[in-house]
Amino acid sequence: MARYMPITGIDCTIPALLIDTEAPVDVLHDTAAYRLRCVTQLVETLSLSEGTSRDALLLQDFARVLAIPLRDSCDLMDVVGRRLQAQVSAS
Numbered sequence: 001m002a003r004y005m006p007i008t009g010i011d012c013t014i015p016a017l018l019i020d021t022e023a024p025v026d027v028l029h030d031t032a033a034y035r036l037r038c039v040t041q042l043v044e045t046l047s048l049s050e051g052t053s054r055d056a057l058l059l060q061d062f063a064r065v066l067a068i069p070l071r072d073s074c075d076l077m078d079v080v081g082r083r084l085q086a087q088v089s090a091s
Contacts, residue, residue: 009071032076035069
């Protein structure tokens with residue numbers, strides 16, 4: 001696994017956002033968990049809100065905004081999983 005892994009979901013030839021795959025596992029996990037909590041909080045707020053318009057364009061925009069931290073979280077958890085698997089294989 002390369003030291004710096006670009007996050008997925010950005011269609012460009014030179015990635016600007018990278019994950020340090022050698023960062024401590026707890027830091028990777030905390031970063032993923034933070035993004036998941038942010039998305040969860042926003043989704044819960046939207047689900048409880050009665051005054052929010054539910055038109056298709058608004059929902060599409062919310063989905064796009066929520067997809068970014070979810071995808072980041074998946075990338076981070078993938079690195080955590082690989083690191084943990086390497087530890088298990090080494091022992």
